[in-house]
Every structure is written in structure tokens, then in C-alpha cells.
Amino acid sequence: MIGELGQLALCFALALSLVMAAAGLTGARPNELNNGAATARGIAHGAAMGMLVFVALAFGTLTYAFVTSDFSIAVVANNSHTLKPLIYKITGVWGNHEGSMLLWVLVLSLYAGLVSALGRGGERLTSAALGVQGLLAAAFLLFILFTSNPFLRLDPAPFEGAGLNPLLQDPGLAIHPPMLYAGYVGLSASFSYAAAALIVGEEGWARAARPFMLIAWIALTCGIALGSWWAYYELGWGGFWFWDPVENASLMPWLVATALLHSALATEKSGAFRTWTLLLAIAGFSMSLIGTFLVRSGVLSSVHAFATDPTRGFFIMVLIVCAIGGALGLFAWRAPTLKGGAAFDTVSRETMLLLNNVFLVAVCASVFVGTLYPLALDAYDGAKISVGPPYYAATFAPIFFALLLLVPLGPRLNWRRGDLKAALRALIPAAAIAVIAGLAVLMIATPRFLTGVCAFAVAGWLIGASAVDLIRRKGARSTAFAAALAHAGLGVTLMGVAGTTLWRSEALAVMGPGDIMHVGPYTLRFDGVTQEQGPNYRASRAHIALMDGARVQTTMTPEQRIYPAEGQDMADTAIRTTGLQDLYLALGDDRGQGHWTVRAYVSPLAPFIWLGGLVMAMGGMLSLWRRLRVRAPVPAAAPQPAE
Amino acid sequence: MKKFLFFLLLLTAPLVAGSVVAAPVGDNFADPAMEARARNLQRQLRCLVCQGESIDESRASLAAELRHVVRQQMADGRSDRQIEDYLTGRYGNFILMKPPLEADTYFLWAAPFLVLILAGGVAIFVISKARKAVASTEL
Numbered sequence: 001m002i003g004e005l006g007q008l009a010l011c012f013a014l015a016l017s018l019v020m021a022a023a024g025l026t027g028a029r030p031n032e033l034n035n036g037a038a039t040a041r042g043i044a045h046g047a048a049m050g051m052l053v054f055v056a057l058a059f060g061t062l063t064y065a066f067v068t069s070d071f072s073i074a075v076v077a078n079n080s081h082t083l084k085p086l087i088y089k090i091t092g093v094w095g096n097h098e099g100s101m102l103l104w105v106l107v108l109s110l111y112a113g114l115v116s117a118l119g120r121g122g123e124r125l126t127s128a129a130l131g132v133q134g135l136l137a138a139a140f141l142l143f144i145l146f147t148s149n150p151f152l153r154l155d156p157a158p159f160e161g162a163g164l165n166p167l168l169q170d171p172g173l174a175i176h177p178p179m180l181y182a183g184y185v186g187l188s189a190s191f192s193y194a195a196a197a198l199i200v201g202e203e204g205w206a207r208a209a210r211p212f213m214l215i216a217w218i219a220l221t222c223g224i225a226l227g228s229w230w231a232y233y234e235l236g237w238g239g240f241w242f243w244d245p246v247e248n249a250s251l252m253p254w255l256v257a258t259a260l261l262h263s264a265l266a267t268e269k270s271g272a273f274r275t276w277t278l279l280l281a282i283a284g285f286s287m288s289l290i291g292t293f294l295v296r297s298g299v300l301s302s303v304h305a306f307a308t309d310p311t312r313g314f315f316i317m318v319l320i321v322c323a324i325g326g327a328l329g330l331f332a333w334r335a336p337t338l339k340g341g342a343a344f345d346t347v348s349r350e351t352m353l354l355l356n357n358v359f360l361v362a363v364c365a366s367v368f369v370g371t372l373y374p375l376a377l378d379a380y381d382g383a384k385i386s387v388g389p390p391y392y393a394a395t396f397a398p399i400f401f402a403l404l405l406l407v408p409l410g411p412r413l414n415w416r417r418g419d420l421k422a423a424l425r426a427l428i429p430a431a432a433i434a435v436i437a438g439l440a441v442l443m444i445a446t447p448r449f450l451t452g453v454c455a456f457a458v459a460g461w462l463i464g465a466s467a468v469d470l471i472r473r474k475g476a477r478s479t480a481f482a483a484a485l486a487h488a489g490l491g492v493t494l495m496g497v498a499g500t501t502l503w504r505s506e507a508l509a510v511m512g513p514g515d516i517m518h519v520g521p522y523t524l525r526f527d528g529v530t531q532e533q534g535p536n537y538r539a540s541r542a543h544i545a546l547m548d549g550a551r552v553q554t555t556m557t558p559e560q561r562i563y564p565a566e567g568q569d570m571a572d573t574a575i576r577t578t579g580l581q582d583l584y585l586a587l588g589d590d591r592g593q594g595h596w597t598v599r600a601y602v603s604p605l606a607p608f609i610w611l612g613g614l615v616m617a618m619g620g621m622l623s624l625w626r627r628l629r630v631r632a633p634v635p636a637a638a639p640q641p642a643e
Numbered sequence: 644m645k646k647f648l649f650f651l652l653l654l655t656a657p658l659v660a661g662s663v664v665a666a667p668v669g670d671n672f673a674d675p676a677m678e679a680r681a682r683n684l685q686r687q688l689r690c691l692v693c694q695g696e697s698i699d700e701s702r703a704s705l706a707a708e709l710r711h712v713v714r715q716q717m718a719d720g721r722s723d724r725q726i727e728d729y730l731t732g733r734y735g736n737f738i739l740m741k742p743p744l745e746a747d748t749y750f751l752w753a754a755p756f757l758v759l760i761l762a763g764g765v766a767i768f769v770i771s772k773a774r775k776a777v778a779s780t781e782l
Contacts, residue, residue, distance in 0.1 A: 237700045244695050272773070343776035351770055358762040366755035373751045383747055386689045388697070388740030395755040416777070588702075 003073050003151040006061030010145060013054035013109070017137040020047035020112070024131025028124050028199050041127045048109075048116040048130055051137060055109040059093075059102055062150050066093050072157035075099060075150045081163040081565045083536040091174040092164045097312075098150035100177060104292070105140045107178075107185040111212065112137060115189055118628075121208030128196030129189070129209075136188055139319050147312045163565035166537065172230035180223030180250055184288040186216025187253060190260065191285035194278045195327055198334040206267040206277055211627050213261055216284075218620040220254045225613030236571040236586040238601035240500065240609055243389050248371040249291030252364055256284040259360040266353045270415050272342030273354070275335045280357075282327045287364075289320045294371070345417040352410035359403035366395040404458050404490060408465030411483050426468070433464030445503055455498035462491030479623060486619030493612025499605030506602070512595040516547075520602030522583055523547040527555070529587075529596060537561045539572070542587045542596060546576065558587040558598075582606040672714070681714055684723050687740050688713070688730065697740055 020043075026034065027041035034040075062075070066089045071077040079096040080089055094103040112133040119126035144150070167173075189212035197205035227250065232240040241247060260280040267277040293316045344350040370387045377383050408430055412423035437460030438453045445452060466488035469480060507519040511526035518524075527543040539559040545552040556574040563569070574585045581604050588597030672678040685699035690706040698706040698713075709730070716726045730738050742748045 239700070242695055273769075342773055343780055344770075344773045345777055346770055346774055350773065354766045354769060358759065358766050361762050362755050362759035365758035369751055369754040373748075373754075377747060377751075381747075384735060384737040385742045385748065385751075386695075386737050386740055387742055387751070388689060388695070390687065390741035391751075394741075395752070399755060399759060 002061055002065055002070065003153060006058045006065075007149070007151040009054045009058040009061065010141060010151075013051050013058065013105075014138060014141040014145065016047045016051040016054060017134045017141055020044050020051060020134030021131050021138060022134075023047060024127050024129070024134055025199075026131075027127030028131060028196065030124065037124075037127075041123055044127055044130045044134070045116045047134070048112045051134075052109040052113040055102075055106050059106045062099060062102060063090060063093050066090065069161065070157075071159070071161050072153055072155070073150075074152045074154045077154055077158050077161050079164050080161040081536065082160065083565065084164065084169070085535050087171070087174060088164060088169045091168070094177050095164050095168045095173075098144070098148045100181075101140070101144050101148050102150050103178065103181055104185060105137065105144060107181045108133070108137050108140060108188055111186060111189045114212070115192070118211065119208070120211075121193075121204050122200070122202055124200045125193070125196050125202045125205060125208060128199045129192040132192035132195045133188065136192070136323065139323070143312075143315050143319060147315050160565075163536075163563065166561065166563040166566055166568050166570050167234065169536075169563075170230065170234055172226055172234070176223060176226045176230055179219055179226055183216050183218075183220030183223050183257075184250075184253060184291065186212060186219055187257060187281075187285040187288050189213075190216065190281040191327065194281035195330060197278060198330045201334070201337065203271075203274070203339070206264040209281070210264060210268065211624060213257065213264060213281075214620055214624040214627065217254070217257045217261055218617050218624065220250070220257055221613055221617045221620065224250050224254055225610045225617075228613075229610050232606070233573050233575055233584075234570075236573050236599070238500075238504065238506070238584050238586075238599075238603060240497075240606070243370070243387075243392050245371050246295055248367050249294050252367050252371075253284055253287040253291060255360050255364040255367070256280060256287050259357045259364075260284050262353045262356045262360075266342075266350050270342055270344065270350060271339075272344060272350045273357075274338050275331075276357070278331060278335060278338075282324070282331060286320070286324045286327075289316075289323060293317060293320055343416070347413060347418045347420045349410065349413045349415045349418060352406065352413055355406055356403065356410065359399055359406075362399050363396050363403070366392065366399065370395070401454070401458065404462060404494065407462055407487050407490065411469065411480060411487075412465075426472075427465055429468050430461055430464035433467075434458065434461035436460065449502045452498050452502045455494055455502075459491040459494045459498070462494070463488045466491070479626060482619045482623035482626070484619070485622060486616045489612045489615030489617075489619060491612070492608050492615055496605045496608030496610075496612060500603045500609065503604045504601055507600045509598060510591050510595050511598045512593070517598065517600060519583075519600040520581075522600075522602065524585075524598075524600060525552075526596075526598065528594060529590075532559070534561065536565060537563045540587065540590065540596075542585075542598065544574070544585055544598065546583070556583075556585050558585040560587045560590075577607055579607055580605060672717075677717065680723070681717055684713055684717075684726065685710055687727070689738050689740050691734060691738060 023040040024044035024047075027037050027044050029037045031037050062073075064070075065073050065076050066080055067086065069076065069080060069082045069089070071080075075096055075098045076092075079099075080092045084092065092099075094100045112130065115126065115129055115133060119129070190209050193205050193209035193212070197203070224247075227247065228240045231242065231247075232238070260277065263273050263277045263280055266272040267274055293313070342350065370391055374385050374387055377385060408427055409423060412418075412426055413420070434457045438457030441456040442448060442453050466484040469484040505520045507517055509515070509517050511517060513526060513528045515526045516523060517526070523546075525545040525547055527545055529540050529542050532539040532541045539561045541557050541559045544556045544558070546554050546556060554576070556576060558574040559572040561570055561572055571586050571588075576583045581602060584601040584603060584606075586599045588599060590596055672681060682699060686697045688698045688709060690696045690698045690701035690703055690709070692703050692705050693701045696706075698709045700706075712730075713726055716729065721729075727739065731743075736743055736745075742751060744752055
């Protein structure tokens with residue numbers, strides 16, 4: 001019964017999305033041309049809310065089926081198990097292709113609801129944006145109903161489910177996909193606003209869409225940081241970023257969204273780069289769609305890729321071609337009618353924002369080509385190549401480094417015409433901090449790496465400039481604070497990346513009871529392995545004492561787990577952090593007679609990688625909070641009389 | 644009988660797997676410089692049966708065998724280049740984490756910098772236009 005309810009809810013949602021598309025686009029017409037336009041707008045708003053309710057109902061139904069282990073539903077039977085802890089029954093909802101697409105549509109509907117509720121800008125602009133959002137929702141609902149129906153039944157229902165990939169049974173993965181989807185799909189709102197601006201020809205769209213750009217960017221930043229953290233502690237190799245195509249698929253939208261945030265700022269404040277900002281908004285969501293295609297079609301196979309069904313790949317490809325092609329067609333047709341050409345000097349905020357975009361587009365090209373070129377080459381002449389970390393170290397890294405050098409300069413230059421000398425003078429303390437940071441690393445850290453010295457100097461430059469900003473401009477507008485925080489976060493992450501990549505020490509040994517291992521400054525004693533029983537796994541738990549002289553300081557317990565329901569095994573690492581340095585242990589294979597392989601890593605500054613992401617996201621949240629506090633773009637109010 | 648054989652296979656499987664994965668630990672060079680060179684080289688080589696992992700990281704038995712090959716050839720005094728050539732001869736360029744610069748990959752290597760130059764050119768054009776606009780409004 002419950003499955004049919006979900007199915008029915010999806011059908012209602014599809015109908016409402018079509019109503020929303022039709023009504024929204026009708027409502028985009030001016031009242032004097034269409035008598036029903038005002039009514040249509042009301043219908044579009046209502047349909048947006050209705051669609052949200054029905055998609056949420058469908059999602060709730062599927063969640064209920066997972067929680068109650070209703071194995072008559074195929075998706076539940078294939079991806080769940082009665083012994084799984086409750087939290088992984090719930091996260092199992094999106095730990096598979098069908099459920100994750102339903103989550104995708106739920107997030108899309110949420111954004112449609114948000115556009116309807118918060119919609120700034122003119123009523124025609126909002127209406128057109130709702131219409132486009134409705135078209136997108138309809139396309140994805142069709143995709144779900146025809147190729148990935150999560151409510152298909154099994155007859156007879158199996159007695160027990162097949163379980164969930166143990167790699168995905170992890171608290172980090174519980175919030176990672178929803179967060180990432182909030183980012184991916186959040187770019188749909190900017191996309192819809194951009195398309196709406198092209199349809200209606202309204203210029204205030206960059207301001208209206210900004211809260212949505214910010215929400216999407218914050219969610220993407222958190223989602224990528226979470227994913228990288230998960231890979232760090234779960235995969236057991238101490239690495240935090242593998243340039244895996246699936247990771248790249250999330251990085252590309254982030255890079256474009258970052259470019260969009262900066263370009264849209266110029267469009268909003270000085271009317272510059274109007275058409276370019278529209279193009280970026282279209283490109284951002286296109287990257288999300290391409291990422292979805294790459295992951296979902298089975299073109300790439302990895303832990304994250306659940307689907308390997310060619311019909312789905314084909315359907316998504318058609319969807320992408322229609323969405324991107326349609327938007328670009330609209331752009332080519334309507335963009336020339338927009339007023340273009342801003343006036344600004346060579347030394348100005350606008351120039352810096354433009355340079356930001358130049359570099360971000362280039363690094364995005366590096367990721368894009370690096371991810372897709374091997375596929376294209378293979379299809380073209382069957383040659384197989386690998387594009388691994390060394391490629392990105394040679395292309396992505398130097399261009400991104402150049403961008404970071406320029407970051408502190410931007411916020412110090414005025415719109416239209418800046419004073420370069422004054423800006424540089426104000427940055428003298430930051431430069432001093434940069435030199436000190438570089439010298440400190442040169443003296444303290446061994447072995448010496450030129451890249452390491454440069455990385456810390458640039459990190460000092462970024463954090464120093466932000467600190468100076470925060471101190472000097474006390475009481476100034478909080479947008480400056482938001483930018484300073486986000487830019488400082490970049491510096492923090494850079495330190496973490498440099499520390500971990502360059503100065504990580506590691507040890508690998510076969511250890512028996514009582515054996516001693518040295519790694520970095522630590523001494524470890526292997527105290528044997530015990531067998532433990534988890535809720536749905538068996539674990540071999542190593543007891544490794546961290547020694548302080550002859551005294552045991554603490555005991556760390558990395559595990560090797562076997563998930564019998566899924567028939568897989570995986571490592572569970574043990575990490576002890578001082579905040580400045582991680583000691584990371586992973587248990588390897590059983591070598592017989594109480595001997596096991598043990599891997600140990602000491603990663604200096606590793607926590608900074610994710611701390612920096614958090615700081616960046618906080619910058620975004622501060623900016624968002626300020627935006628939402630100002631209800632409507634009202635003209636500046638008269639100053640309050642003093643009491 | 645079949646069942647019994649299968650059971651035997653199950654029993655021996657961990658031993659076989661274990662002894663192969665043992666390679667990196669058993670093979671370690673005593674000389675730290677040689678060991679560092681080996682690790683570095685291992686990171687440049689892809690585990691052919693894994694998802695984007697290098698042979699340095701992978702637990703697959705093929706990776707263990709390749710690590711063994713690398714270390715054996717190093718012990719024989721071969722250079723990194725010779726070892727890479729030997730491996731690409733057998734497995735093709737797919738094994739190299741860093742794609743070689745060849746006719747096939749010119750575009751791959753050039754693309755990011757081409758985009759940078761192109762976007763930079765457009766930016767210069769846009770800035771010069773914006774400057775003229777400033778000049779004309781100030782007249």
C-alpha cells in the first residue's frame with residue numbers, strides 16, 4: 001500500500017510541475033499583454049508549494065519503507081537489511097540510484113518553494129524563474145518515473161535485504177550527499193533566475209538570485225569538505241583528495257559557483273559583466289548536470305556511482321542537452337538585447353573580479369579536461385591514458401596559486417577606480433606576515449621544500465590581509481567581513497594541504513604483540529588484536545598503545561571489519577589529533593600467529609584542510625545572513641533621529 | 644567433494660592473498676634514499692585494476708606484484724625512466740599517473756593554459772573598452 005502511495009504522490013508532483021511550468025511562463029508576460037498573467041503567477045506559486053508537498057510525501061514514504069524494512073519494495077530489498085542501525089536505514093534511502101534521484105528532486109522542489117517564498121525582484125521575474133524550475137522538476141520526475149522508479153515491487157518479497165555497501169555506512173556519508181545535493185541543485189535556482197532574466201529582460205536578477213547562489217555555494221563548500229574528510233578517515237590511506245572523477249564532478253560546480261558569486265557582485269554593484277554573469281549561472285548548473293551524468297550514467301564507475309544502466313545514461317544525456325542547449329539558445333537569442341558595457345578603470349574592483357574569473361575558468365578547464373579527456377580519447381581512437389594527481393599538480397596548482405596571490409588585492413580596491421598605491425600600502429602588514437610565515441617554515445620544517453615555503457607565505461598573505469581587514473574595518477559593513485573570512489579560509493586550507501602533502505611521515509610494518517613502531521615523533525606498541533561484534537559486522541580490533549616513555553599515554557583501536565550481509569570487508573581507521581597534527585592508524589592484513597600489518601601516518605596540519613572549508617562556509621553564511629536580514633531593496637532610509 | 648574443495652579454497656585464500664600483499668613490507672630497501680625513490684616511483688604508477696589508485700596505495704594483488712617488479716628493477720640498478728619504459732611497454736600509457744606529452748595528449752596539457760590565455764585576452768579587451776567608457780563619461 002505504502003509504495004503505491006509514494007508512486008501516486010510522484011505522479012501528482014509531475015502534474016503540478018507541469019502546471020507550474022506553464023503558469024510560471026505565462027505569468028512572465030506583462031499584465032497589459034495578458035489578462036490572465038496575474039492569475040497565472042498565483043497558480044505558479046501554489047503549484048510550487050503543492051509540488052514540494054507531494055515530493056516530500058513520496059520521499060517520506062520511501063524513508064518509511066526503509067525504516068520498517070519493507071522488502072517488497074525492490075530498492076529497499078537491494079539496499080537495506082534488518083540488522084542495519086536505524087541511522088543507516090535512513091541514509092540507505094539515498095545510498096542507491098533511485099533514492100538519490102528522489103532526493104535530487106526533493107531538493108529541487110525545496111528550492112522552487114524557496115524561490116516562491118523568498119522571491120525578490122519583480123513578480124514577472126519570479127514567475128518566470130518558477131516556470132523554468134518547473135520544467136527542470138518535470139524533466140527529473142519523468143526520469144524517475146520512467147527509468148528509476150523507487151517504488152517498484154518485488155514478488156515474492158525476500159525475507160532479508162541485501163544490505164548497504166559498508167563504505168557508505170558511516171556518519172560522514174549520512175550528511176554528505178544531502179549537503180552536496182543542496183549545492184548541486186541549488187545552482188538550479190541561479191540557472192532559473194538567469195533564464196528568467198533572459199525571458200523577461202529584467203536586470204535586477206543578480207540581486208534577486210544572490211541568496212540562492214550563496215546557499216548553493218555554502219552547501220557545495222561543506223559538501224566537498226565533508227566528502228574529502230570522509231575519504232581521509234574511511235579509505236585508510238591518509239589521503240584527502242584523490243582527483244577521482246567523482247570528486248572532480250563536485251569540484252567543477254564549486255569553481256563555477258565561486259566565479260559566479262564574484263561576477264554577480266560586479267553585475268549587482270556596478271552593472272558590469274551582465275551577459276557574462278548570465279552565462280556563468282547557466283554554466284554552473286550545467287556543470288552540476290554533467291557531474292550527475294558522469295556519476296549516474298556509469299561512464300565512470302566508483303564507490304559513488306550506483307547506476308550502470310545505459311537507458312538512464314541516455315535519458316540523462318537527452319535531459320542535459322535540452323537544458324543546456326535550451327538555455328544557451330535563449331542566451332544567444334536574448335543576451336544581445338541586454339544593455340552591456342560598464343565603465344571602470346584598469347585599476348578597480350571590477351578588474352580584480354574579472355581576473356578572479358579568468359583564473360577560475362582556467363582551473364575549471366584543467367579539471368574538466370583532465371576528467372573528460374581520457375574518456376574522449378578512448379572513444380576516439382581507443383588509446384587509454386590515466387590523468388592522475390601529477391597532471392593537476394602541473395596545471396591546476398600553478399594557476400590556482402597565481403589566483404591566490406591576487407585575492408587580497410581585490411577587496412582593497414574601490415569600484416570603478418581604485419588606488420593601487422594605497423591598496424598596496426594597506427597590505428604591508430599582510431606582506432610582513434607572509435614573509436614571516438615563509439621564513440618560519442624555512443627554519444622549522446625539515447626537509448625543506450620551496451613549494452612549502454611558497455605555500456605558507458601565500459597562506460600568511462591571505463590570512464594576514466583578512467586579519468588586517470577585520471581589525472581596520474571594525475564596525476564597517478559586514479560584507480567586507482564575509483569576504484575576509486572566506487579568503488582567510490582559503491589560506492587555512494592551503495596550509496593544511498601543504499603540511500599534509502609535503503611533510504607527512506609514514507610507517508608500515510608487520511607487528512606482533514609487544515612490537516614497537518616509530519612514526520614521526522610517536523612511539524607505538526602493538527598489544528594484540530581482539531574480535532568484536534558490531535551491530536551488523538564483525539571486527540578485528542587492534543589495540544595499539546601510544547607510548548610516552550615507558551608509560552601508556554592512550555590506546556588507539558583501528559579495526560578491520562567484515563560485513564557478512566554484504567560480504568565485504570573494510571578498514572576503520574583510528575585518528576588522534578592535537579588540532580595541529582594527526583596521528584592516523586590503519587590495520588592491514590592478518591599475517592598469522594598474532595601478527596598484523598599496521599600502517600601509521602603523521603599528517604601535520606591535516607585538520608586545517610577541513611577547518612579552512614568551514615571558515616569559508618562561515619564567510620558565506622555571514623553574507624547570506626546579511627542578505628536575508630534586508631527584506632527588500634528599499635531606498636536608503638532617512639537616518640534615525642538620535643534619542 | 645566439491646564442497647570440500649571449495650572449503651579448502653576458502654581456507655587457503657587468505658594465506659595466498661596475505662603472502663602477496665606482504666611484498667611491500669618484505670621488500671623494503673634498507674637505504675632510506677632508495678626507499679623514498681621507490682615510494683615516489685610507486686606513486687607515479689597506476690594500479691591497473693583499481694579506481695584511480697596508485698600501486699603505492701592499492702591493496703590489490705596486482706599492485707603488490709607491480710611494487711615487487713619496481714623494487715626488483717631498482718635493485719638491479721635501473722633508472723626510474725627505464726622502469727617506467729619497461730612498464731609502459733607492457734601495459735601502455737594507462738599505467739602512468741602523469742600522462743606523457745605526446746601527439747595524443749598535446750591538447751590535454753595545453754588546454755588549461757590555452758583557456759587562461761584566451762580568457763586573459765578577452766579580459767584585456769573588456770577592460771580596455773570599460774576604460775574608454777570611463778574616459779567618455781568624464782569628457
